[in-house]
Amino acid sequence: MPRLAANLAYLFADRPPLDRFGAAAAAGFRAVELQYPYDQDPAAMRAAIVRHGLVMLGINTAPLPGAPSGIAGVPGRESEFAALFERAVSLVTALGGRTIHCLAGVVPEGEREAGEATFVENLRHAADRAAAHGLIILIEPLNTVDRPGYLLTRAEQAAAILDRVERANVRMQFDFYHQQIMGGDLLRRFERHLPLIGHVQIAAVPSRAEPDEGEVNYAVVLAALDRLGYAGFVGCEYVPRGRTEDGLGWAAPWGVATAVS
Numbered sequence: 001m002p003r004l005a006a007n008l009a010y011l012f013a014d015r016p017p018l019d020r021f022g023a024a025a026a027a028g029f030r031a032v033e034l035q036y037p038y039d040q041d042p043a044a045m046r047a048a049i050v051r052h053g054l055v056m057l058g059i060n061t062a063p064l065p066g067a068p069s070g071i072a073g074v075p076g077r078e079s080e081f082a083a084l085f086e087r088a089v090s091l092v093t094a095l096g097g098r099t100i101h102c103l104a105g106v107v108p109e110g111e112r113e114a115g116e117a118t119f120v121e122n123l124r125h126a127a128d129r130a131a132a133h134g135l136i137i138l139i140e141p142l143n144t145v146d147r148p149g150y151l152l153t154r155a156e157q158a159a160a161i162l163d164r165v166e167r168a169n170v171r172m173q174f175d176f177y178h179q180q181i182m183g184g185d186l187l188r189r190f191e192r193h194l195p196l197i198g199h200v201q202i203a204a205v206p207s208r209a210e211p212d213e214g215e216v217n218y219a220v221v222l223a224a225l226d227r228l229g230y231a232g233f234v235g236c237e238y239v240p241r242g243r244t245e246d247g248l249g250w251a252a253p254w255g256v257a258t259a260v261s
Ligand SMILES: O=C(O)[C@@H](O)C(=O)CO
Pocket: 035, 060, 101, 140, 142, 175, 178, 201, 237
């Protein structure tokens, strides 16, 4: 059965950050992912994770002023990326987490080949640093509607990058929301890339709300993940229509509870 993880940048976001861990655990989530928890106290977050018996999954590399979508694939910013990555290693290690999503960044049309080469080199260096801590690096293709100009947009492109990086601890984060927008054919593409996939995320398309509306049938998708042998967590990275608890009906078959009040 798919194991659901709460993305606490999106879910329970009506609460202060430290209160979201308990809310996720109370709803039945067994794991959490955090995105950008750089302004929070790592020890307090770790204590909340342990207190509520949660598995801590991953964080993202931090955004920079003028570069909210990262710099891992931006030529000329390699030393800044190395520093950003070290910061992510310290934080995720303090949280007891497992993965760092390295955001590639926005690259102008004429520089995309150079951007990919930069991305590959940066990922190689980062992978070697990550290996020393037993960490996995994730790269995630994002859709061009929400992120115009983002370097990494399709699962096929991510697979080609991973092929060039040649490091087993660098993997693809397959977000069904983004990949539906960038070509669809979700189950065939997921299956084709499964050996490279390190994490999965879901949200309705096009609303990015609870995965119980829109053009993707997530009951079918989640059953397929099981059938195809995906053993990782499924990150719930959606924007709740209202209170998170009130929209969890879709997750009941997967062990997460709906609101009782
Ligand atoms: O899908 C997304 O937007 C995220 O997974 C992410 O990490 C980039 O913000």
